[in-house]
Amino acid sequence: MGAKEYVHALGEQLEVATDAELRIQLAQMLGASGSDDAQPYLVDAMAEETRENVRDALRAALTQLAEGGAA
DSSP, rough: OOOHHHHHHHHHHHHHHOOOHHHHHHHHHHHHHHOOOOHHHHHHHHHHHHHHHHHHHHHHHOOOOOOTSOO
């Protein structure tokens, strides 16, 4: 599986994940990917998310993407 397919697989999981901890982990992985393909998944998740700790993880992942990915 290539990097792009990996990001899309993670993003698809983020769209359907019901567990907050899993959503946090997926956000962290998407942020670390450094892939522009991750951004739409994170933005969509942010629009839907109600838990503040998950929203924090999504914001951190978007910031990480903006800064170039892996820390």
